[in-house]
Amino acid sequence: MAQSAVAQALEARKNELIRSYTAVENLINETVLQACSSRSVALLAVSKFQPSSDILALYNHHGVRHFGENYVQELIGKCNELPQDIMWHFIGGLQTGKCKDLAKQVPNLYAVEAIDSLKKCKKLDTARQQLGYGPILVSLQINTLGEEQKSGYSATVHDELFETIDYLTSTECKSLQLHGLMTIGSFAESTSQDEENADFSCLLDLRTLLEAKYNIKLTLSMGMSNDFVQAIKQGSDSVRVGSKIFGARPPKQSESRS
Numbered sequence: 379m380a381q382s383a384v385a386q387a388l389e390a391r392k393n394e395l396i397r398s399y400t401a402v403e404n405l406i407n408e409t410v411l412q413a414c415s416s417r418s419v420a421l422l423a424v425s426k427f428q429p430s431s432d433i434l435a436l437y438n439h440h441g442v443r444h445f446g447e448n449y450v451q452e453l454i455g456k457c458n459e460l461p462q463d464i465m466w467h468f469i470g471g472l473q474t475g476k477c478k479d480l481a482k483q484v485p486n487l488y489a490v491e492a493i494d495s496l497k498k499c500k501k502l503d504t505a506r507q508q509l510g511y512g513p514i515l516v517s518l519q520i521n522t523l524g525e526e527q528k529s530g531y532s533a534t535v536h537d538e539l540f541e542t543i544d545y546l547t548s549t550e551c552k553s554l555q556l557h558g559l560m561t562i563g564s565f566a567e568s569t570s571q572d573e574e575n576a577d578f579s580c581l582l583d584l585r586t587l588l589e590a591k592y593n594i595k596l597t598l599s600m601g602m603s604n605d606f607v608q609a610i611k612q613g614s615d616s617v618r619v620g621s622k623i624f625g626a627r628p629p630k631q632s633e634s635r636s
């Protein structure tokens with residue numbers, strides 16, 4: 379009896395996850411259609427603080443391969459117990475001291491989306507080069523509205539941003555591939571749904587500038603549960619959605635998780 383109650387609970391959770399993931403996919407597709415765009419918008423399932431069983435349910439029963447995590451130790455743990463063909467995105471604030479662990483202990487690390495310094499690029503690149511693992515896609519986090527509590531490159535003073543891109547596009551850099559820009563929309567901008575989001579338009583402008591200066595193509599990672607529809611309307615290529623798929627996150631635990 380107990381066994382079948384567990385099985386039933388897992389089955390119910392699986393169905394719930396597939397339902398909510400599909401609902402987000404549908405909303406993405408509708409929004410792209412309404413914008414009369416033929417772009418494809420990638421959906422990244424943000425699984426921080428969620429159990430591996432939830433990730434496995436989407437992996438096994440809905441073919442999901444891209445998952446996003448914010449904490450290095452948590453990601454290493456999940457990487458060790460989950461299938462090796464998951465494409466992990468690290469989207470959290472990365473401490474310089476954790477770059478090596480991240481590069482070495484997550485062989486199937488696909489992307490790091492919140493890079494905010496040249497030093498971290500170099501650390502990741504060096505650690506990765508020594509191992510012969512595949513390249514990591516890098517997106518540079520931009521502090522689009524210059525909020526004090528947020529990390530990321532300045533959108534107005536470009537020196538370090540240029541230095542980082544110079545490095546990423548040089549032959550010196552072997553294991554990182556510059557992929558795009560990312561921003562986290564401010565709460566105020568995200569909650570005024572019907573107007574243009576200033577974080578997103580700032581990221582767009584910066585992309586225009588960088589693509590022209592470097593003659594490169596950059597993707598935009600912008601939009602989370604509360605603002606991904608608006609982000610797509612404004613040109614996002616990739617949205618990072620957690621709670622709309624998995625439900626509310628368990629409360630943040632001790633800092634040792636990071």
Ligand SMILES: *Cc1c(COP(=O)(O)O)cnc(C)c1O
Binds near residue numbers: 424426470602621
């Ligand atoms: C947690 C997180 C998300 C997902 O947030 P939701 O509001 O749950 O969709 C997206 N991006 C980043 C950088 C995050 O830290």
